[in-house]
Amino acid sequence: MLEIVKEVKRVLKLTGSFWLNIGDSYSNKKLLGIPWRVSLRMMEEQGWILRNSIIWNKHKGGLNATKDRFGSVHENLFYFVKTHTKYYFNHMAIRSEPRKAKVENGAVISATGVSGIRYKRQIELSTSLSAKEKQNAFVELNNVLQRIEKGELSDFRMIIRNQQRTTHSDSEIVSGRAKQLKEQGFYFLFYNPNGTIPSDVWDIIPEDTQNREKHFAAFPEDLCKIPILSTCPEQGIVLDPFCGTGTSMKVAYYLGRKSVGIDLSKEYIELAKNRL
Template identity: 30%
Template sequence: MHCVVTSPPYFGLRDYGEPGQIGLEPTPAAYVARLAEVFTEVRRVLHPDGTCWLNLGDSYAGKANGGPSVGLTRRADRAELIPPRRNTTAAAPYKSLLGIPWRVAFALQDAGWTVRNAIVWAKTNAMPESVTDRFASRTETLFLLTRSARYHFDLDPVRETPVDPTGGAEWAQRRKQGVPGRRGRNPESSVTAADRDFAAHQAGRNPGDVWQIPVANFPGAHFAVFPPEIPRRAILTGCPPGGVVLDPFSGSATTGMVALQLGRRYVGIDLNPDYHRLALRTRLLERPLPGIDQPAS
């Protein structure tokens, strides 16, 4: 596998009705341990210069009936919201944020993964929350993990065009002259940081680690789902053309749909065969497959 893009079930959010499912563990520590086991196998099959993009939401410590995850934006195309009965108060005081994403990241780091980025997904159309004693949660975390210090990473397909491309070039020229502000020019300080970034690379600036992306909708889903823009950026950046993309928590195969659109191959894994049928019918095939949409002849 050249690239992994995935979003596992969040801790204490939904019961997908599958034996052995992840997310209903009795404690955060047990949840982290389960994910660490999964990503040990992911690391085993990942190419030495491959990348792994892991999206996780956080959770709050609740009472005996469990606490919902932050923002309720798990890829909900896979199940109805069924609050599991789990006591999270042993891990932290009631109402405390559990820090699940970083607990997982540190566990994976201890297992040998290199944590290269903690990208903030800022949801521009986040679902409203009824909470009144804290600010509404509108972000999730996307970790970029690698097996080693050297890996495939191509920024050019996702670079951003600066607001003032000429300003960047002007700043670069003044820098070369070593006389900022002379000859009637504006001083260097008047040029934006974005323009300076553009001056360093004419294809555009590095988009940074805060991604403002709206949540997506999917037919039949009652909550916001994993947006295609996240795997699009991850695959363009972290998977070579023609490479293989893996999602070990495939669901409705948003990652797979994007991978195929971008000319990559795809492997999706999920406990529930119904999700594979849904993915094949709606996302991965241009024509029906016998046994999926119609009886075999």
């Protein structure tokens, strides 16, 4: 495996990225940690830079007949680059749909369904805010609502002392928001108008039907989309040295990228050709 990865690094552009997925296994009841062992050697011996360890949450696993450990429903995807700063990463291509508040009958309603009127009511009825804090909260809330109406903000959430579940640690030492809540009585959360970047936990159900009679571990197409969209530019080339039945190549084609696939199995290569 390390020899193959070494060759991948040799042909990879300076701006390129490498995504690695290896299954783990047990020996004498010991989890071997193969994905991390390989990744650590890649960093230590070949100079790869690990940017992320992605958890692929499959939601379900194979039949688990053991009764002395937990079932396994995740795999790791390791995101590597060759340089610290020059690699290609298009975060705009993978952001989720932005949360957007709306105006109904003159009232601003957040994407979660909470209206500005409701926040005002919570401020008015609060027994945890002083009169001065309530006055300041009304002023700041009105400013936010006006910015929503003008389209300057996409969505927001207001946290009022002892009204909503907080989104931070209660310790003022580690949380500026905790300090703000204590001193001011409220604060606002503003959501990115461009949406959010995916986290390092991906919830993707495994493919059950795609050539399972031929390939027992076929990738789901959704697992290939984020890496290709974010780390391969349009008209770029996707190289898959373990292409199997060609899922990554199929996704690359649909996303407007070229691709090169390699596999030891002639049968898999023929299946990949037929799919493409």
